[in-house]
Amino acid sequence: MKDETKHVQMNKAMWDQWAEAGTLDNNGRKSRFLREAQSKVVSLLNVKENVHFLDVGCGTGWAVGQVAKLVNDKGLFYGVDLSEKMIEKAKSNFSGKDNFHFLQANSESIPLDDNFFDIIICTNSFHHYLHPDKALKEIHRLLKSGGKLYILDPLADSWVIKFWDVMAKLIEPEHVKIYSMKEFQQLFEQAGLRYSSVKADWHQGIHIGEK
Numbered sequence: 001m002k003d004e005t006k007h008v009q010m011n012k013a014m015w016d017q018w019a020e021a022g023t024l025d026n027n028g029r030k031s032r033f034l035r036e037a038q039s040k041v042v043s044l045l046n047v048k049e050n051v052h053f054l055d056v057g058c059g060t061g062w063a064v065g066q067v068a069k070l071v072n073d074k075g076l077f078y079g080v081d082l083s084e085k086m087i088e089k090a091k092s093n094f095s096g097k098d099n100f101h102f103l104q105a106n107s108e109s110i111p112l113d114d115n116f117f118d119i120i121i122c123t124n125s126f127h128h129y130l131h132p133d134k135a136l137k138e139i140h141r142l143l144k145s146g147g148k149l150y151i152l153d154p155l156a157d158s159w160v161i162k163f164w165d166v167m168a169k170l171i172e173p174e175h176v177k178i179y180s181m182k183e184f185q186q187l188f189e190q191a192g193l194r195y196s197s198v199k200a201d202w203h204q205g206i207h208i209g210e211k
């Protein structure tokens with residue numbers, strides 16, 4: 001059982017370091033891998049003008065900007081992230097835009113209003129959450145009725161990823177757990193979300209839910 005305070009500290013420190021090093025934005029191997037994954041999610045969204053959109057674990061806000069572009073910035077665009085440094089960068093990337101809001105918060109407790117969002121996404125962040133059930137309950141609370149959730153994360157249905165999960169738990173202090181499709185379905189349903197579909201390949205899945 002992980003010590004909660006220690007986990008949050010290590011998790012923040014790791015992502016603060018990534019933010020300072022520009023790892024998400026430097027067009028290096030990690031950055032390209034993550035952008036490709038985010039692009040896959042963005043391509044699935046049915047975004048309409050005046051959308052209320054949230055990215056949980058938003059990093060420096062790249063996907064938020066991509067979604068906003070689809071509707072010429074017409075809507076309210078939010079990102080939350082545990083790392084203060086990520087949020088600082090996101091704020092500076094969208095400075096001067098009043099309808100873009102970036103907040104430092106843990107996904108398990110997000111200081112935003114109930115029933116507010118049409119679309120929430122979460123990409124390559126979920127396996128770092130100590131209490132995934134709490135994060136999903138928060139997302140459920142934040143979504144409007146009929147609102148949609150898209151979580152992209154590694155998928156523990158192949159032995160390669162199961163092995164990686166075991167190794168990552170040993171070497172990465174902020175890693176928590178990679179879930180299988182069945183576990184995602186159970187987590188969604190326990191949070192009151194309908195698990196409407198999944199798009200998966202051998203190593204990652206996009207889990208789509210609806211409130």
Ligand SMILES: C[S@@+](CC[C@H](N)C(=O)[O-])C[C@H]1O[C@@H](n2cnc3c(N)ncnc32)[C@H](O)[C@@H]1O
Nearest residue numbers: 015034057058059081082083106107123125128
């Ligand atoms: C690998 S990065 C992915 C960033 C971005 N979503 C992307 O796809 O490029 C993981 C992000 O999740 C954030 N994160 C990790 N644990 C979190 C938590 N408990 N609550 C909110 N954000 C968290 C990190 O700070 C980091 O920015």
